[in-house]
Amino acid sequence: MKSAAEIARDVQSGASSAASELKTALTQIHARNEELNVFLYVDEEGAMRSAAAVDERVGRGEDAGPLAGVPVALKDNLCEVGIPTTCASKILKGWRPPYSATVIDRLLAAGAVPVGKTNLDEFAMGSSTENSAFGPTLNPLDTSRVPGGSSGGSAAAVAADMTPVSLGSDTGGSIRQPAAFCGLVGMKPSYGLVSRYGLIAFASSLDQIGPFAANVMDAALVLEVIAGHDPLDSTSLAEPAPSLASHVNDGVAGKRIGLVRELIDGADEDVVTSVERAAEAMKEAGATIVELSVPEFRLGLSAYYLIAPAEASSNLARFDGVRYGLRVDGDDVTAMMEATRTAGFGDEVKRRIMLGTYALSAGYFDAYYGQALKVRTLTIDAFDRAYQQVDLILGATTPSVAFTFGSKTSDPMAMYLSDVFTIPSNLSGEPAISVPFGTGEGGLPVGVQLLGPGRSEGLLFAGARVLEIADGRP
Amino acid sequence: MTLPRDWEMVVGLEVHTELKTATKMFCGCANSFGSEPNTNVCPICLGLPGSLPVLNARAVELAMAIGTALHSTISPSTFHRKNYFYPDMPKDFQISQYDLPINVGGYLDLPDGSRVSIERAHLEEDTGKSTHLGGSGRIHGADRSLVDYNRSGVPLVEIVSGPDIRSSAQARDYAGELRGILIATGASDGRMEEGSMRIDANVSVRKAGESFGTRCEIKNLNSLRSLQRAIDYEALRQIELLEEGGRVRQETRHWDENLGTTSTMRVKEEADDYRYFREPDLVDLIPDQAWQDRVRRALPPMPAERRSVLSARLREPSESLLDAVSVVVDLGLDPYVQGALDAGVAAELALPRAANELAAGIDGLGNLSFDAFNETLAMEQAGELSATQAKTVLAELLAHGGEPRAIAASKGFEQLESGALTALVAQLIDENPDEWSRYRDGDEKLAQFFIGQVMKLTKGQANGKEVIAELQAKR
Numbered sequence: 001m002k003s004a005a006e007i008a009r010d011v012q013s014g015a016s017s018a019a020s021e022l023k024t025a026l027t028q029i030h031a032r033n034e035e036l037n038v039f040l041y042v043d044e045e046g047a048m049r050s051a052a053a054v055d056e057r058v059g060r061g062e063d064a065g066p067l068a069g070v071p072v073a074l075k076d077n078l079c080e081v082g083i084p085t086t087c088a089s090k091i092l093k094g095w096r097p098p099y100s101a102t103v104i105d106r107l108l109a110a111g112a113v114p115v116g117k118t119n120l121d122e123f124a125m126g127s128s129t130e131n132s133a134f135g136p137t138l139n140p141l142d143t144s145r146v147p148g149g150s151s152g153g154s155a156a157a158v159a160a161d162m163t164p165v166s167l168g169s170d171t172g173g174s175i176r177q178p179a180a181f182c183g184l185v186g187m188k189p190s191y192g193l194v195s196r197y198g199l200i201a202f203a204s205s206l207d208q209i210g211p212f213a214a215n216v217m218d219a220a221l222v223l224e225v226i227a228g229h230d231p232l233d234s235t236s237l238a239e240p241a242p243s244l245a246s247h248v249n250d251g252v253a254g255k256r257i258g259l260v261r262e263l264i265d266g267a268d269e270d271v272v273t274s275v276e277r278a279a280e281a282m283k284e285a286g287a288t289i290v291e292l293s294v295p296e297f298r299l300g301l302s303a304y305y306l307i308a309p310a311e312a313s314s315n316l317a318r319f320d321g322v323r324y325g326l327r328v329d330g331d332d333v334t335a336m337m338e339a340t341r342t343a344g345f346g347d348e349v350k351r352r353i354m355l356g357t358y359a360l361s362a363g364y365f366d367a368y369y370g371q372a373l374k375v376r377t378l379t380i381d382a383f384d385r386a387y388q389q390v391d392l393i394l395g396a397t398t399p400s401v402a403f404t405f406g407s408k409t410s411d412p413m414a415m416y417l418s419d420v421f422t423i424p425s426n427l428s429g430e431p432a433i434s435v436p437f438g439t440g441e442g443g444l445p446v447g448v449q450l451l452g453p454g455r456s457e458g459l460l461f462a463g464a465r466v467l468e469i470a471d472g473r474p
Numbered sequence: 475m476t477l478p479r480d481w482e483m484v485v486g487l488e489v490h491t492e493l494k495t496a497t498k499m500f501c502g503c504a505n506s507f508g509s510e511p512n513t514n515v516c517p518i519c520l521g522l523p524g525s526l527p528v529l530n531a532r533a534v535e536l537a538m539a540i541g542t543a544l545h546s547t548i549s550p551s552t553f554h555r556k557n558y559f560y561p562d563m564p565k566d567f568q569i570s571q572y573d574l575p576i577n578v579g580g581y582l583d584l585p586d587g588s589r590v591s592i593e594r595a596h597l598e599e600d601t602g603k604s605t606h607l608g609g610s611g612r613i614h615g616a617d618r619s620l621v622d623y624n625r626s627g628v629p630l631v632e633i634v635s636g637p638d639i640r641s642s643a644q645a646r647d648y649a650g651e652l653r654g655i656l657i658a659t660g661a662s663d664g665r666m667e668e669g670s671m672r673i674d675a676n677v678s679v680r681k682a683g684e685s686f687g688t689r690c691e692i693k694n695l696n697s698l699r700s701l702q703r704a705i706d707y708e709a710l711r712q713i714e715l716l717e718e719g720g721r722v723r724q725e726t727r728h729w730d731e732n733l734g735t736t737s738t739m740r741v742k743e744e745a746d747d748y749r750y751f752r753e754p755d756l757v758d759l760i761p762d763q764a765w766q767d768r769v770r771r772a773l774p775p776m777p778a779e780r781r782s783v784l785s786a787r788l789r790e791p792s793e794s795l796l797d798a799v800s801v802v803v804d805l806g807l808d809p810y811v812q813g814a815l816d817a818g819v820a821a822e823l824a825l826p827r828a829a830n831e832l833a834a835g836i837d838g839l840g841n842l843s844f845d846a847f848n849e850t851l852a853m854e855q856a857g858e859l860s861a862t863q864a865k866t867v868l869a870e871l872l873a874h875g876g877e878p879r880a881i882a883a884s885k886g887f888e889q890l891e892s893g894a895l896t897a898l899v900a901q902l903i904d905e906n907p908d909e910w911s912r913y914r915d916g917d918e919k920l921a922q923f924f925i926g927q928v929m930k931l932t933k934g935q936a937n938g939k940e941v942i943a944e945l946q947a948k949r
Contacts, residue, residue, distance in 0.1 A: 077524075078524075079522075079523065079524040085523070085524075087523075092523070095523075097517075097522065097523070097524065098517060098522070099517050099522075099525075101524060196526060197524070197525070197526050198524040198525075199524055200523040200524045201523075201524070201755075203754075204754035204755050205754035231528065232526060232528060233526050233528075234526065234527065234528050234529065234755060234756050234757050235754075235755065235756075235757060310751060311751075311754060313557075313749075314555050314557050314567050314749070314751070317557060317559065317565065317566035317567055318521050318523070318564065318565045318566050319523075320559060320561070320566055322561045322564075322621070323520065323521075323564060324522070333561055333619065334559070337559055357749065360557070360749035360750075360751055361747055361749060362747045362749075365749075365751075369751065
């Protein structure tokens with residue numbers, strides 16, 4: 001399949017058109033969506049209009065943008081005006097947002113063509129897409145396995161060659177883990193680099209939107225388009241989008257890269273082997289490898305599973321049947337809200353709302369939520385100390401390759417553990433990228449993770465590119 | 475009202491005031507009262523999924539102005555979420571300041587010389603407004619409920635006093651003085667009847683020298699009169715209960731204006747659990763010194779200062795004139811009085827006209843220029859208009875604007891020749907010999923009879939004082 005960069009180049013030059021690139025994407029979607037359950041909604045009409053607008057711009061001799069004619073899939077927790085937006089939940093039944101997320105406006109301005117909304121774990125809570133109210137998405141590389149989650153649909157769209165790039169959101173690993181399971185590049189940017197306006201919140205202090213792509217350059221191109229200050233998001237960094245694509249080929253010569261024990265320990269043998277080989281590749285590219293231990297990372301998971309549900313319990317309160325979405329009648333307003341929420345939310349969402357409500361309750365706040373915030377501060381401090389010694393950190397993205405359906409659904413803790421390596425970056429608000437490197441069990445891809453200090457996206461793409469080349473994808 | 479011997483009430487007030495910003499606290503929707511329901515709304519103030527709040531800098535400025543006027547310390551502050559389910563709250567949480575409010579501490583000096591401490595004055599957003607149809611008119615048992623989200627996200631400042639107030643009159647003075655400050659700072663229009671200033675009163679009683687008793691909170695008092703009546707009722711209720719050997723239960727109570735009683739709204743068996751936590755969608759609010767200084771410099775004189783400036787211009791500061799000074803300052807009408815005094819109008823005329831006629835037509839103040847006010851009063855002072863006529867001209871100016879002389883002419887308010895008045899009074903004396911002789915014998919009340927007759931015959935064009943002068947000349 002053509003890369004996003006190639007499509008944009010061909011569309012701009014007239015060698016191809018946005019309409020024909022869209023047709024290629026829609027053909028593939030029609031061929032495989034029924035089997036894989038990737039898209040919850042395909043907006044053919046809207047996509048055709050967007051593609052036509054791009055072709056007109058090109059026809060007038062204008063610059064149609066860095067993503068001219070590039071079909072993009074969007075995780076269905078991103079609001080798009082007039083398009084059903086469900087968060088893969090029954091509770092948003094029938095709701096069509098009257099506005100679009102900032103990232104979608106920016107994609108359109110850059111010439112991209114949004115084609116539809118992809119499946120996810122309900123409200124982005126999960127690691128396998130098995131928590132979707134509309135059925136799981138299958139991993140295109142092995143349909144007996146999960147694509148990862150929560151952005152499983154967006155990962156599968158790229159892995160199944162439906163679109164060259166897509167957007168997901170990452171609260172505890174929800175971009176990087178499915179990228180690893182589907183053999184893709186996936187990045188969670190620095191907190192505040194990408195506007196969250198229009199992203200239906202799971203845990204506001206952890207959520208970030210980021211790209212999936214089949215290669216490092218495409219991921220950098222997309223992030224460059226969606227990043228930059230947005231006056232509609234108070235937590236958005238007060239600076240314009242950084243130049244990223246220009247740094248992809250910077251290399252890592254002279255950089256110090258920390259191999260962190262806590263980001264490998266407990267991983268399967270095939271995963272550990274890939275990470276060790278990745279370290280070798282970095283060394284060959286001129287970097288110095290420093291072995292590090294950051295014990296605070298071990299505390300991340302438990303802190304995360306208090307902070308994220310606490311914020312979620314508040315963020316999801318608005319789904320009460322009063323204004324939009326599902327309403328199940330009751331004798332009075334309280335009964336109506338209860339009935340609506342009981343029928344509308346799935347088990348995992350209810351579990352986290354209860355967990356979070358408990359963690360914030362008077363008498364428990366200090367012991368749970370308050371304690372978790374302290375661990376978060378410890379994690380941030382630990383990262384700061386590590387980055388005094390090294391420029392980047394290397395580790396595994398996930399403990400294993402893509403697992404099979406049902407293997408973790410009966411044990412929430414086992415499912416939560418699949419996020420153990422990705423969570424620290426969400427707690428610190430710093431960027432991290434997963435890049436495929438080698439294969440493991442069943443010939444499935446393994447993802448290795450590079451982590452960096454705040455706003456080090458350029459360096460992370462450069463590091464990922466080194467591994468991409470070493471893994472035989474020039 | 476005096477409490478039974480040995481008893482003392484302890485009152486603290488929580489005053490919520492809507493800020494007079496052009497737009498809401500976290501979005502660009504108009505902050506205006508009285509629009510069609512659900513017309514001033516957007517994804518943000520409707521709390522639609524994915525929307526995010528962005529703080530309105532003007533709301534912060536007005537909050538700082540209030541704090542500065544109340545001698546508070548402007549402090550680095552944060553926002554929290556107060557979580558509870560209610561249909562008129564679109565996110566099912568309210569964004570409010572919690573443990574780190576923008577204004578910490580302070581005090582308010584009352585006209586009687588007493589000082590009430592201020593604990594805090596913090597920013598928060600207002601909720602929408604529910605209307606319950608059928609049943610009791612309250613949410614439970616209603617057939618249907620309608621919600622208007624125009625008010626949702628309107629910026630509020632909540633000003634919390636210390637438990638320093640010891641009488642309902644003092645509570646009333648505090649609220650009145652605070653209202654004057656809110657109007658003076660430009661933070662609020664202080665209109666209690668429109669809900670732009672709402673008061674909750676915490677009331678407890680104790681025997682002198684004892685520690686604080688259990689308090690009850692009376693919600694949503696929307697006039698100074700209700701505030702005073704509700705506090706008196708509640709203090710007496712608690713004293714009666716305690717003297718009968720009962721106990722006061724900590725609860726929230728509702729004031730019924732018609733019955734003149736408070737009743738239980740909700741019992742606080744344990745403290746409400748709002749699961750407060752830091753609002754992750756907003757950043758810390760840390761106003762820098764330069765911003766604080768700008769707010770301080772822009773602060774106009776406060777009511778206490780304006781009262782003393784105006785009072786100092788009175789040659790004979792009678793109690794009724796001083797009361798009028800308070801009223802005009804509270805309502806922000808003192809610039810009119812100051813202007814009239816500068817133009818040579820007597821304080822005895824300017825103050826009552828402002829405190830009564832301007833106060834009554836305050837909504838139309840935009841129609842009334844200082845010059846028009848001065849000219850109307852100058853005409854009255856010169857005897858060109860009677861008091862009744864001057865009031866009519868002012869009412870017309872407030873209602874529709876215009877020019878005082880033109881209005882007087884169009885209403886046929888012509889000056890009564892002094893010779894005509896003399897003749898008219900002589901005629902009335904002839905026609906009413908009994909009344910005249912009683913008046914001559916010293917029954918001053920009869921002066922009103924003659925004034926009334928003159929007014930009737932001149933259609934209000936005569937000046938009452940001149941009539942008395944004529945009568946006395948003939949006595």
